[in-house]
């Protein structure tokens with residue numbers, strides 16, 4: 011019997027790609043996957059690490075405000091639809107699965123034109139513009155947050171958690187200690203400033219580094235081009251632009267994380283019962299989705315949240331968190347919504 015063909019799309023930042031990587035790992039023996047992404051986005055680099063054929067299309071940023079670039083982008087999106095239609099006609103997939111991000115919009119429009127059924131997944135508590143558009147063309151909408159269901163038509167939305175890469179659960183602490191040249195004496199804090207880094211968090215970590223290193227060892231994922239050369243070789247401190255396959259090991263050795271409020275990272279930490287201090291991206295720099303993600307996690311007792319404007323002393327906040335640690339872990343271990351991978355895998359199998 012011929013294998014089922016599934017086209018994956020989504021990109022712009024890693025959070026719009028890693029759930030697709032989870033599906034690839036889980037289903038690659040039974041499904042022929044293809045990926046449609048942008049010409050330069052992080053999705054291209056991440057998919058290049060798999061065997062999945064990658065097709066790039068023209069894509070424009072979708073802005074909520076009027077701008078000359080907006081007009082150009084409308085043409086880029088139209089060109090993207092033409093590109094995607096040509097690629098989809100060639101592949102003839104049984105299904106499109108979209109993880110959102112600007113690049114996914116032309117793909118889902120083209121899929122609708124060709125009567126190819128589509129599923130989408132929304133990671134955040136409130137939908138991004140791309141998925142607001144895409145949901146009209148989708149047969150089913152999956153969400154990470156229960157609260158997100160309210161933003162989609164009732165008959166086609168299902169809250170399932172986040173599709174988490176299986177390897178995230180298979181880390182080995184000792185492998186991490188060797189890789190980092192860390193000891194097992196002081197606990198390890200991992201700072202993950204979102205897949206694209208976080209300037210403000212980077213500055214604060216470095217400002218407090220001498221104090222932090224008195225109590226902890228620090229793994230700092232600081233984003234592309236953000237490594238501070240003057241701190242290379244500092245004992246107990248390791249910087250990374252991005253961590254690929256070593257991430258599960260690092261997390262297995264981690265005592266607690268300081269993180270942005272990107273939903274996929276949050277659900278990974280939740281599934282690992284990892285205490286987290288969330289510093290969400292502020293409303294000045296985004297549509298405020300991370301603030302809502304973070305607030306929901308704090309309300310459920312999974313995390314402590316500090317807003318970027320009120321960041322204060324990280325060490326002080328970490329010390330406070332130690333007091334709530336056991337309670338936080340207990341709340342996380344009781345959460346019904348964490349890993350949504352199985353649901354999507356079954357949906358794809360049943361098509």
Ligand SMILES: CC(=O)N[C@H]1[C@@H](OP(=O)(O)OP(=O)(O)OC[C@H]2O[C@@H](n3ccc(=O)[nH]c3=O)[C@H](O)[C@@H]2O)O[C@H](CO)[C@@H](O)[C@@H]1O
Pocket residue numbers: 023024025026028029133134202203204205206231251252253254257271272273274275276278291296299300303
């Ligand atoms: C700036 C921005 O627009 N951020 C958005 C983006 O975040 P971003 O892409 O940063 O978000 P997420 O936290 O959702 O996902 C990051 C993913 O990358 C992985 N990872 C990250 C760093 C690293 O070194 N290695 C690694 O593997 C994480 O394990 C996770 O799977 O998409 C999220 C999901 O829609 C949103 O909630 C965020 O608001």
